[in-house]
Amino acid sequence: MEEVSVINHMSYAVARVPELVNFLRTVDERLVKHNESSFWPAVEGFESIIQRDIWDQVFSRAAGKLVSDPLYNGGRDWGVQGFLLCESDAFHFSVRSTKRKELGRNVVDPVDERMTAISSTMAAPSVIFAVGPEKVGFHVFSMPSSADLDVFDPTARIESRGGREFLPWTRIDIDAPRETLELNSDSAEHCCIVELAMKPSRSQRWEFDRNTGAPLGAVMLSRESVVIKSMLGEIERFRYVPAISQVADLIDHPDFNVRWACMKCAFSLDSTVGRKLLDRLTTDSNPYVRNSALGIIKSMRGSANHAC
Numbered sequence: 001m002e003e004v005s006v007i008n009h010m011s012y013a014v015a016r017v018p019e020l021v022n023f024l025r026t027v028d029e030r031l032v033k034h035n036e037s038s039f040w041p042a043v044e045g046f047e048s049i050i051q052r053d054i055w056d057q058v059f060s061r062a063a064g065k066l067v068s069d070p071l072y073n074g075g076r077d078w079g080v081q082g083f084l085l086c087e088s089d090a091f092h093f094s095v096r097s098t099k100r101k102e103l104g105r106n107v108v109d110p111v112d113e114r115m116t117a118i119s120s121t122m123a124a125p126s127v128i129f130a131v132g133p134e135k136v137g138f139h140v141f142s143m144p145s146s147a148d149l150d151v152f153d154p155t156a157r158i159e160s161r162g163g164r165e166f167l168p169w170t171r172i173d174i175d176a177p178r179e180t181l182e183l184n185s186d187s188a189e190h191c192c193i194v195e196l197a198m199k200p201s202r203s204q205r206w207e208f209d210r211n212t213g214a215p216l217g218a219v220m221l222s223r224e225s226v227v228i229k230s231m232l233g234e235i236e237r238f239r240y241v242p243a244i245s246q247v248a249d250l251i252d253h254p255d256f257n258v259r260w261a262c263m264k265c266a267f268s269l270d271s272t273v274g275r276k277l278l279d280r281l282t283t284d285s286n287p288y289v290r291n292s293a294l295g296i297i298k299s300m301r302g303s304a305n306h307a308c
Contacts, residue, residue: 007088011077013062014085020058023049024086024093027196033090034201039125040173043196046127047171055131055194058085062095082192093196095131098188119158119210121149122176123221124198132168132191137184139163141208149177149202150256151288157213158206177202203255225255232258232265244269251277256286263293 007028014020023045030042062083065072077084086093119141130136140161143149147156163184166172168191174181176197183193203225204218220226228250235243247269250262263281267274281293 006090007086009076009084009087011062011083011085012065013058013077013083016061017054017057019049019051019054020085027091028088031088031090031198033199036125036198036201039198043127046196050129050169050171052169058095089199091196091198094194096193096195098183098192118207118216119180119182120207120219121158121178121205122174122180123200123202123205125176126174126195126197128172128174128193128195129170130166130168130172130187130191130193132187134190135165135167136187136191137163137165138172138181138187139184141180141182143178143206145178148287149206150204150286152204152206152215152218154215156206156215158208158215159213177205203257220255220257222255225253225258228253228258229261232261236265236268239269241269244273248273248277251280256284256289259284259286260289260292
């Protein structure tokens with residue numbers, strides 16, 4: 001059964017702008033959670049909201065509340081990355097600050113020359129436009145079409161597609177996670193970015209050496225998965241055997257990172273249970289998990305034969 005989006009927050013700056021409210025409700029009705037192919041039909045009317053008079057109202061209301069209400073502390077709307085306009089189970093809509101050039105999330109600059117500049121795949125497809133007085137420049141990166149985004153491949157390379165310029169108040173589609181746009185530093189000084197992005201349906205994003213394109217590692221995208229992995233690590237560290245049944249239940253978790261951590265934790269608590277879970281993972285939907293489980297079992301059999 002498809003999971004439809006449900007709006008759970010709409011900013012005070014948007015709630016009385018009918019053009020935005022109607023557009024966001026349409027997106028909410030059309031967008032299906034975790035289904036990237038539903039994103040582009042859902043946002044087909046994005047151009048209709050790229051109007052200066054609409055955003056004059058939004059920016060006036062956003063800043064006006066800070067002036068009119070001295071006790072207002074920003075609430076859920078204001079954050080270090082910008083201003084949250086609307087959020088649902090399946091998407092978020094925000095004005096992103098460009099004080100740093102990573103468009104909110106996709107590039108981490110080095111602190112000094114000895115550190116590695118990192119480019120990262122973006123989490124999910126998005127559509128944006130720039131608010132500013134002049135053209136904005138981006139550097140475009142893309143993943144190879146053959147890369148499996150859920151399997152970290154140390155041989156894969158992110159590919160530079162060069163620079164592109166866009167006029168302000170112009171729709172820009174970002175076909176993430178295979179495509180990433182990095183805002184140029186010169187452009188970042190004079191604009192902000194309005195972005196409507198789908199929430200991640202992938203388990204992880206990849207980070208690359210920005211200069212060579214070589215992969216450096218994968219970063220989990222789900223806060224829930226990160227927390228569960230941390231909990232499993234503590235259970236394993238303290239060998240809390242009474243938790244074995246709860247640990248084993250996580251073998252059906254949708255995130256392959258959690259399924260793998262579940263098996264490892266179970267093995268440390270009860271090798272019999274751990275082996276059963278390892279056998280389950282030999283038919284896992286994720287090829288990395290599946291092949292790793294088969295490799296461990298093969299190694300275990302080889303060690304057993306050698307001992308005999």
